[in-house]
Amino acid sequence: MGVYLDYQAAKPVDSRVISEMTIYLNQKFANPSSLHCEGDEATDALSEFRHKIAEFINAPDPESIIFTSGATESNNLALIGYAMRNKKKGNHIIISEIEHISILNIAKYLEREGFEVSRVPVDQYGIIRIDKLERLITQNTILISISTASNEVGSIQPLKEISDLAVKNNVVFHTDAVASESSVPIDVQEIPVDMLTLSSNDIYGPRGVGALYLKKGLRVNPIIIGGGQERGFRSGSENIPGIVGFGKAAEIMKNQINEEASRLRKLRDKLIKGVLEVIPKSYLNGHPEKRLPHNAHFRFDYIEGESLILSLKDENIAAATGSACSSKTLEASHTLIAMGLLHEEAHGSLVITLGRNTTEQDIDELLDKLPGIVKRLRLLSPLTPPDLIKKYNEVND
């Protein structure tokens, strides 16, 4: 494997997680709905690992954790489930302009179902405008859904202020915490949220499992109907090995999140400094300080992100341009456009996301290769101005 710097798109499963899961794949494989001893063992596992997820976010009641198949499903359950359950109370929902594609498309679906959706704008750093959010809330508003951080540019949202506004206006607040869950501790009691989306793979657990935290007493309509598992909120036989892996991953993450975040922050800062100092006409997208410790999002004038990624690929370096979930669409990122970038600016992006296995050598390797790649692409680009070409050629002479 080469240098992997695309941790927001996918993370390896921690080997401690795999060991724990294996037991539940081939030894303790029973269904928790069964009445025999083996079934009881599965029920115990479900309860034990639900507990670990609750601890991870400091939820007072483990029963408030609903296991799902992943973040997309949790977002569907939160938004569609809550909206459908409460449509008599009001039909207005607020999201931000830079939400993950799953939230954006759920919002479009709800609009087709008769709900009214407002999208809060963001500033040039990708931070939501609290003043605008406040003005958007009406008597009809039932739900605000804003992510803890941007999965793309890494800007961290003012969660406390959003939560305060939601409480003040008696509106339910949902947050998708997937982008930040590996580097920013979550405490649903310190910052009250009503619903919170988690994904297992984003904390080095297996794919195909996630959770929705549903504050005690809050009700949503299920979107998957069946045998009534997960207190009826999410039917279907529980994915015990997945849940065990997710719980184990959460336990490990809870123990080392601060240490891990500060290690990644140092590597990220070295990378940002190295890129901005050495490469002319390079910029950091997103907030300089209020950003995820593992995210560095760059923009380079006169070149396309796709060419950059393919050139890095030739050097065995894996990185991304734009959101992992829509990077093959070649459309300009909705997040960068919302931050006020022009289409051509939004196309020159490089997203580097670091993770548990990232080393200083990985960063050095990127810092070694990137300036030459950017230069080569710029010398080929018809958009590069003559003075920059001259400058590059002078350095060559």
Ligand code: PMP
């Ligand atoms: N929300 C955010 C912020 C994400 O980054 C992602 C993608 N990892 C999702 C939701 C959807 O996750 P999944 O595709 O695993 O359902």
